[in-house]
Amino acid sequence: MPTPADPAVLPVDKEPAVASTEGALAPPATGDRLHALDLALAAALVVGYVGCLLATVEELGYARDEGFYFHAAASYEQWIDLLLQAPGRAMTRAAVDRHWAVNHEHPALMKTLFAMSHRTFFDRWGWFAEAGTAYRFPGMVASALAVGLVFVWGRLAVGRRAGLVAALLFALMPRVFYHAHLACFDLPAVALALASSFALWRSLEHPSLGGGLATGLVYGLYLDTKHNAWLFPAIVLAMTALVAFDWFRSPVRPRRPPTPWGLVAILTVSPAVLYVGWPWLWFDTWARVIEWGRFHLQHDYYNMEFLGVTYWKPPMPRLYAWLMTVATVPGITLLLAVLGLGAGIRRELGERWRWLAERLPRGALAGGPIAGRTTVALWLMSILVVYAPWWSTNTPIFGGTKHWMTAYPFLCLFAGAGFEVVARQLDAALASLPVRAWVRSALPLGAGSAVIAAPLAMTSGAHPWGLSSYTPLVGGAVGAATIGLNRTFWGYSTGAVQDDVNVLAPPEARVYLHDTAQPSFAMMRRDGRLRPDLRDTLDIARSEIALYHHEPHMSRVEHQIWVIYGTASPAVVGTHDGVPIVWVYARPE
Secondary structure (H helix, E strand, O other), X not given: OOOOOOOOOOOOOOOOOOOOOOOOOOOOOOOOOOOHHHHHHHHHHHHHHHHHHHHHHHHOOOOHHHHHHHHHHHHHHHHHHHHHHOHHHHOOHHHHHHXXXXXXXOXXXXXXXXXXXXXXXXXXXXXXXXXXXXXXXXXXXXXXXXXXXXXXXXXHHOOHHHHHHHHHHHHOOHHHHHHHOOOOOHHHHHHHHHHHHHHHHHHHHOOOHHHHHHHHHHHHHXXXXXXXXXXXXXXXXXXXXXXXXXHXXXXXXXXXXXXXXXXXXXXXXXXXXXXXXXXXXXXXXXXXXXXXXXXXXXXXXXXXXXXXXXXXXXOOOOOHHHHHHHHHOOHHHHXXXXXXXXXXXXXXXXXXXXXXXXXXXXXXXXXXXXXXXXXXXXXXXXXXXXXXXHHOOOOOOOOHHHHOHHXXXXXXXXXXXXXXXXXXHHHHHHHXXXXXXXXXXXXXXXXXXXXXXXXXXXXXXXXXXXXXXOOHHHOHHHHHHHHOOOOOOOOHHHHHHHHHHHHXXXXXXXXXXXXXXXXXXXXXXXXXXXXXXXEEEOOHHHOOEEEEEOOHHHHHHHHHHHHHHOOOOOOEEEEEOOEEEEEEXXXXX
């Protein structure tokens, strides 16, 4: 591995000089330790984001999957009660299978936390007025912790202002903000993917057994959250190989390469964490692990509209993930990420690939602002590995952007580095001008505010239509509907018309749910969002009120409503930026 004596290497714990005879940008002063101000900023980001989520959660209807997880969490809650009352009986196979068989195709960590949050913050302490919000709270906290960790990593690897910009850009992605509210696994998986990579980074920058154990522990929790975790070992293998390469090429190196404690830990500690945290695996372990893998590797194909075509079976379009990223991630985030990635690649070329660097024009390898021997490679690998499945035409596209959101924190970290490039150019330009010191300090702050303004406006404008949000690059929601991108799914938009349903429905009316799950509808009644006398049905003919959530392949459902109700005119249409998303039909008296 290169040593600090090697001028091409910038250890993360050194204070670099900003030196450039050709306008190059050397890495900013960073370090291993966070100052009190950094800790305060991280805490403020976490608390502030949780506060924003709680302040906006009542406007957001319950998604299909949330209903299933409410049911599972209630079953787990009963087992926890049994464990506290009769531990011996709770640990028997009969008890475990009875309570943990519910939704056993998904790991247990978040559903267990949903159950504990509901029991503690709703049943016992009464902190939340809605049971659904209590179930959602652990997901909100996990999302907020991800925002805080983006800041921490950006602060350590680039600088304070870069970390702040990166964290806010991540928090203000419209689809991230939507998923952050939910009692689902997607944002918790993002948080634990980020935490696993951060622990790996620390163990690579400062190899130690403790760092490896931390990586294994966090990755075990990630495994117990969602199957996205299956991709992480590829990142660990790639980074282990890179560290071995650095050791091999270094002219001054220890006799033996560094022990890959992170790799060892994810092969030993992580499976143990998964096993302990998921009681369903305590019996018939291997058979149930195989069943878990088979469920996701052979997942059903659902319908999804893309460029005017509804895909429901392979071959799937290879452009889906890439175009949807461009269509849903704010353009300023993507632009700064490209700038930060370019700076990082220049540094990588200068450090590891000098044979190529020597063939490039002088000045092309201006030093990038990202510190650490493995930082750039790890961030880039964490993006590429997550997007890799989407090169296959067999990968299902039913879940939209949530399936590659684990790449977004790293995209934002690169964006923070890109902002640092811009901010330091501003610093250099102002240094030569006769301006007051406060102006020099305020201009980068103003630039940061300008960078955040558009994502903030997009996110606030998109709520509560998060899955209908698209960027100006495709014309917003109107342009996306015009070119044929999916308007909505998951049936969550019932929450946007819940007041209309309450007004339109006659006493004891039956509501045709369409794409809303029955447990989700039941939670809306339980929380008082819908009248308690309303009943759900999946039979249009037996209903007095009918919901229709627009997706092209479901148009036949609307036609059936027209025929049965004898009208083609909805009583209410829920729209986002003028684009119809959800219809409410009322049967004529």
